[in-house]
Amino acid sequence: MSHDAVLSARHLTRHYQIKGGTFSKPATVKALNEASFELYPGQTLAVVGESGCGKSTLARVLTMIEPPTSGELTIGGHHVSLKEGQRPPAELRREVQIIFQNPYGSLNPRKTVATMLEEPLRLNRREMSAAERRDKALEMIAKVGLRPEHADRYPHMFSGGQRQRIAIARALMLNPRILVLDEPVSALDLSIQAQVLNLLADLQDEFGLAYVFISHDLSVVRRIADDVIVMYFGQPVETGPAEAVFTTPRHPYTQALFSATPVADPNRQRERVKLKGEPPSPLSPPPGCPFAPRCHLATEECVKIDPPLETVAEGVKVACIHVDEAMARYAGVGAR
Amino acid sequence: MALLDIEGLSVRFQTSSGLFAAVEDVDIRVDRGEVWSIVGESGSGKSVSMLATMGLLPWTAQVTADKMAFDGQDLQHLSARERRRIVGGEMSMIFQEPMTSLNPCFTVGTQIDEMIKQHKGGNRKERRERALDLLAQVGIPDPARRIKAYPHQLSGGMSQRVMIAMAISCDPRLLIADEPTTALDVTIQAQILELLLTLQEETGMALILITHDMGVVAETAKNVIVQYAGRQVEKQEVKSLFANPRHPYTEALLSALPERAMGQDRLPTIPGVVPGQHDRPTGCLFNPRCQYVTEHCRQVEPVAAPGDPARTLCHYPLGNPGDAATPDDVSPRDASPGDAPPVSRDPHATQPEVRP
Numbered sequence: 282m283s284h285d286a287v288l289s290a291r292h293l294t295r296h297y298q299i300k301g302g303t304f305s306k307p308a309t310v311k312a313l314n315e316a317s318f319e320l321y322p323g324q325t326l327a328v329v330g331e332s333g334c335g336k337s338t339l340a341r342v343l344t345m346i347e348p349p350t351s352g353e354l355t356i357g358g359h360h361v362s363l364k365e366g367q368r369p370p371a372e373l374r375r376e377v378q379i380i381f382q383n384p385y386g387s388l389n390p391r392k393t394v395a396t397m398l399e400e401p402l403r404l405n406r407r408e409m410s411a412a413e414r415r416d417k418a419l420e421m422i423a424k425v426g427l428r429p430e431h432a433d434r435y436p437h438m439f440s441g442g443q444r445q446r447i448a449i450a451r452a453l454m455l456n457p458r459i460l461v462l463d464e465p466v467s468a469l470d471l472s473i474q475a476q477v478l479n480l481l482a483d484l485q486d487e488f489g490l491a492y493v494f495i496s497h498d499l500s501v502v503r504r505i506a507d508d509v510i511v512m513y514f515g516q517p518v519e520t521g522p523a524e525a526v527f528t529t530p531r532h533p534y535t536q537a538l539f540s541a542t543p544v545a546d547p548n549r550q551r552e553r554v555k556l557k558g559e560p561p562s563p564l565s566p567p568p569g570c571p572f573a574p575r576c577h578l579a580t581e582e583c584v585k586i587d588p589p590l591e592t593v594a595e596g597v598k599v600a601c602i603h604v605d606e607a608m609a610r611y612a613g614v615g616a617r
Numbered sequence: 618m619a620l621l622d623i624e625g626l627s628v629r630f631q632t633s634s635g636l637f638a639a640v641e642d643v644d645i646r647v648d649r650g651e652v653w654s655i656v657g658e659s660g661s662g663k664s665v666s667m668l669a670t671m672g673l674l675p676w677t678a679q680v681t682a683d684k685m686a687f688d689g690q691d692l693q694h695l696s697a698r699e700r701r702r703i704v705g706g707e708m709s710m711i712f713q714e715p716m717t718s719l720n721p722c723f724t725v726g727t728q729i730d731e732m733i734k735q736h737k738g739g740n741r742k743e744r745r746e747r748a749l750d751l752l753a754q755v756g757i758p759d760p761a762r763r764i765k766a767y768p769h770q771l772s773g774g775m776s777q778r779v780m781i782a783m784a785i786s787c788d789p790r791l792l793i794a795d796e797p798t799t800a801l802d803v804t805i806q807a808q809i810l811e812l813l814l815t816l817q818e819e820t821g822m823a824l825i826l827i828t829h830d831m832g833v834v835a836e837t838a839k840n841v842i843v844q845y846a847g848r849q850v851e852k853q854e855v856k857s858l859f860a861n862p863r864h865p866y867t868e869a870l871l872s873a874l875p876e877r878a879m880g881q882d883r884l885p886t887i888p889g890v891v892p893g894q895h896d897r898p899t900g901c902l903f904n905p906r907c908q909y910v911t912e913h914c915r916q917v918e919p920v921a922a923p924g925d926p927a928r929t930l931c932h933y934p935l936g937n938p939g940d941a942a943t944p945d946d947v948s949p950r951d952a953s954p955g956d957a958p959p960v961s962r963d964p965h966a967t968q969p970e971v972r973p
Contacts, residue, residue, distance in 0.1 A: 331802035440890045470658035471829065472887035472906075475873040479883045497803060500832070504875040504884070541807035543832030545874050547856045556804045559772055 286355075287458050287491045288320040288343070288377075293352035295338050299564070310563045312338040314516045315352070317590075318508070322458065323485060325492040327506035327523065329499060329538070333560055335515040336495045340463045343493060344379045345369040357458060375405060378452035382464035384444035388436040394422065394447055395432040401454045417454070424487075425450040426480060442473035446480065453484065461493045466501060478505060499542045503527050511535045514560060514571035517590060521597030531599045533576050533607045554611065570601070578603045578610070618689055620823050621647040621670070621708075621791055625683035628662070628669045636679075637894045640666045643849045644928070645842065647791065647823045652814070654826045654838030654855070660891050662847035663827045667793050671710055672700050688790065706736035709784040713796035715776035719768040725752075725779045726764035729786055736787040751782040756812060774805035778812070785816060792817070795827045810837055831874055835859060843867050846892055846902045850930045861936045863929040865907045901932065909933060 293316040301307035313335040320326050328336050341347045342354070348363035355361065357376050363369060381387040389397060398418035402409055409417070419429055425446040436444055445465060452460060465481070466474040478501065484490060496502050502509065506523040511532065519532040530536045537554045558575045561567050567574050573583040582602060590598040601607060628640040640662040647653050655663045669680045672692070685692045687708055692700070712718045720728060729748040733739065739747070745764075752760035755778040768776055777797060784792055794813060798806035814837060817824045826838055834841055834855060841858050843851045843866070851864040862868040871877060872885040889906045892898060898905050904914040914932055921928040 331804060442890065470891070471831070471870060472658060472873055473890065475875075475884040475886040476888075478875070479886060482883060499803075500874065500876040504879070537804060541804045543803075543806075543810075543830060543836045545831040545835045545859065545871070545876060547835040547859050549835075553807060556808070559774055559805065 285321065286319040287322050287357055289355045290343070291317050291353040293317070293339070293342055293349045293354060295342050295347065296350045308564050311515050311566065312563070313342065316510070316517050318510060318520065320459065320491045320493065322491050323489045324507045325485070325494050325505050326508045326510065327494045327496060327502040328510045328512060329496060329502055330512035331497060331560060333563065334512040336512060337463055340379060340461045340493070340495055344377050344461050345374060371405065375455045376457050377459045377461065378455070378457040379461040379463060380448050380452050380465050383468050384441055384448050387448055388444055390436050393433050393435055397447070398422070398451055398454055401451070405455055421450045421453060424484070441469050442477055445469060445477050449480065449484070453488070456488070457490070459491045459493065461495070463495045464497070467496065467498060481505070499539060511538065514566070515563070516571065516600065518572065518600045519598065520590065525594065525597050529608065530611065531593060531597065531604050531608055532601050533578050533603070534572050536607065536611050578606055619646045620649050620688055621645060622684060622686045623670060623682060626666055626669060626685065627681050628665050628674065629679045630677060631679070632894065634895070638847055640669065640847045643844070647825060649790065649823055650821045652817060652824045652826070652837065652839045654828060654834045654841045655844060656828055656831065656834050656841055657844035658829060658891055660846065660893070661844040663844050664795050667710070667795060667825065667827060671704050671708065671793065702736070705732065706787040707789055708791045708793070709787070709789040710793040710795060711777070711780045711784045711797050713799050715773055715780050715800065716768065718780055719776055721768050724765050724767055725771070729779070729783050732783050732786045747786070751786055755782045773801050774809065777801065777809055781812065781816070785820070788820065789822055791823045791825070793825045793827070796829070797826070798833065831871065846897070848902055848930055849928070850903070851927050853927045863927045863934045863936055864931050865909050865935065866903050868935055869908070
């Protein structure tokens with residue numbers, strides 16, 4: 282399978298060292314632990330989880346902003362081996378682009394749209410003339426649904442949705458194959474969110490882009506994802522095809538996350554899989570399964586071992602030793 | 618007599634380029650023990666209208682209203698001292714960003730104590746007992762230790778619990794929650810919403826929940842007001858709003874929800890953006906984005922039809938007025954019938970099926 286994957290990750294791990302201060306000991310924060318997946322052209326892989334679960338760390342590792350502490354990353358058949366502080370080769374950097382959550386913060390307020398769009402070309406495509414760059418920028422502006430007269434305006438003259446379109450246009454200037462979208466629509470209003478999601482779907486069809494879609498909004502994820510990774514405390518706890526994960530969530534955390542998400546249907550009566558407490562502090566991780574302190578199924582065994590991901594159904598992997606019980610309970614609640 | 622009774626509330630701001638109407642002609646009537654929700658996108662004036670009610674807007678805001686009463690007391694002609702007695706005590710509010718709403722320089726105990734001291738009095742020991750009770754009531758583990766914590770030592774969910782403890786410390790009869798869970802994760806959001814509803818049931822206070830999330834509306838409120846560009850476009854019971862939206866904006870908003878558009882290749886969208894200060898259209902404010910727009914909409918500002926319980930701000934409301942269900946006490950404030958449109962058109966002819 283991996284021969285046609287545009288990106289593959291094997292046991293990607295990223296740890297951060299925290300320096301000790303006068304009163305505190307040095308510590309290691311395990312921001313990302315053992316993430317493995319494959320990404321195919323034209324497909325969307327969604328990464329869901331709450332804040333602090335390592336979603337954005339994953340984005341930074343995939344875009345080679347930071348090297349992984351351990352694990353293998355292969356992009357377009359090239360093995361990426363980076364050391365701390367080393368820059369990845371330019372041809373790989375061109376393949377992966379990122380779009381950030383906040384379109385107000387990710388655009389330079391002192392540059393016009395055209396300047397921003399031409400900048401990647403100026404740096405990476407030296408052979409292009411100024412006129413060619415301008416044409417390419419205008420073409421991309423039209424592709425993302427803006428008008429030609431927008432080219433010479435500054436970011437403050439645009440609304441949030443339009444700015445996100447500019448960020449998308451900028452990311453696509455070098456014809457990447459992979460787009461990492463870090464909460465691309467969560468700062469936008471509902472009516473604008475639909476416009477941007479449709480634009481992303483159109484662009485994916487046109488260019489065959491592979492998306493890594495990081496989000497906490499499950500209704501959005503369910504709509505656009507082909508595959509899903511559910512993360513908790515830096516670790517994938519459930520992975521699989523989106524349809525399978527959404528119809529039958531198997532990990533107790535996935536179940537709790539799904540049932541906590543408000544659904545816009547006032548007639549639906551349901552019982553929640555309730556979660557007590559909050560995610561643990563990364564500086565003092567709990568022993569065993571990181572979800573155990575909040576899990577309603579936790580037993581003594583859960584505190585002893587940190588369960589690895591195991592295949593439990595067609596393409597679905599779950600990291601839980603009580604997965605059968607979790608599914609039986611969930612079916613009993615009849616949440617979906 | 619309604620607990621909170623507001624009619625014709627308008628808020629205008631003097632800006633360098635003229636007067637900007639952030640809120641126009643908003644009516645809100647909330648009874649004891651009711652749960653209302655105000656829903657709208659950014660710039661719809663949902664927060665500003667509630668801040669005006671609380672008297673928390675800066676002096677640059679020009680607040681006018683035909684009627685603005687809390688429990689029979691006229692809020693517009695109160696002295697500052699009298700207003701302070703009501704605000705925070707009988708009518709209190711929690712905000713979107715719990716981290717920035719708390720004072721970083723004082724412990725949470727001090728901040729809760731300040732509220733109780735101002736409004737209820739009592740000696741130090743009694744106030745401390747009360748603060749500990751409150752922290753326990755909002756579900757903070759180990760209150761005796763947490764009462765000494767500074768805001769930066771608490772997570773977002775915990776800070777919001779502290780804000781709620783402060784807000785309910787003086788047994789308010791009305792609690793306004795302005796996007797209380799927007800900054801929080803979904804599992805924490807579920808906890809906080811449940812806490813608010815439990816407290817509401819236990820104390821019988823009225824609750825106004827400002828949100829942009831239709832899912833939160835569906836799961837918490839009984840009645841809902843939809844705002845668009847500072848106008849109140851529709852007011853209904855939640856169930857009937859989701860089943861029979863009366864305003865084209867509500868209908869479009871509901872069909873743009875990803876979960877309602879399953880199986881469709883692309884999401885139905887609302888074209889364009891919410892009008893800002895400088896591009897307010899003439900006639901109906903929604904007309905540039907409306908799929909049912911006619912020439913009449915572009916020229917004449919709509920008023921709610923007399924006898925429409927949902928008070929839909931549209932020339933051609935969708936569905937039948939009988940479909941709309943509102944609480945009995947919503948008195949339709951009659952509009953001048955002369956503005957009724959001459960043409961009657963059935964918008965259902967082109968209306969897509971939006972029911973799930």
